[in-house]
Amino acid sequence: MAPGDPTDCFELAAAAVGLSQRLQGPVYIALDQALAQDSATVPPFDLASVTLEPGKQLSAQDLAGISEYRRYRVTPDGASPWAPAGTPGGMGLVTGN
Numbered sequence: 001m002a003p004g005d006p007t008d009c010f011e012l013a014a015a016a017v018g019l020s021q022r023l024q025g026p027v028y029i030a031l032d033q034a035l036a037q038d039s040a041t042v043p044p045f046d047l048a049s050v051t052l053e054p055g056k057q058l059s060a061q062d063l064a065g066i067s068e069y070r071r072y073r074v075t076p077d078g079a080s081p082w083a084p085a086g087t088p089g090g091m092g093l094v095t096g097n
Contacts, residue, residue: 001015001016001027001028001029001030002029002030002031003029003031003035004035005035005040005042006035006038006040006042007042007043007045009029009031009035010045011050012029013029014050014052016029017052018051018052018053019053021052021053021054021055021057022053022055022079023055023079024055024079024080024082055079055082056079056080056081056082057081057082057083057084058081058082058083058087058090059083059087060087060088060089060090062081062083063083063087063088063089063090064089069083069089069090069091071083
């Protein structure tokens with residue numbers, strides 16, 4: 001994704017979040033220095049037009065209906081259902097150094 005103006009930046013960032021959640025992977029936005037450091041007056045962004053795709057996001061009710069929550073379950077389409085941090089019944093374990 002490569003926006004060409006500040007409005008593109010807003011719209012592509014919203015699209016990137018949805019794409020990242022649906023595919024469960026990173027999305028890169030290529031932004032050049034001129035646009036990143038530019039100062040511009042833009043009309044207010046239309047927040048009502050932004051719809052985010054939560055992907056296979058599970059709610060507390062969804063989690064209550066399954067016997068075991070497996071965050072990285074292998075699925076036919078490659079994207080496993082996920083529960084946001086703090087969702088009752090969902091547990092995320094992160095290990096590291």
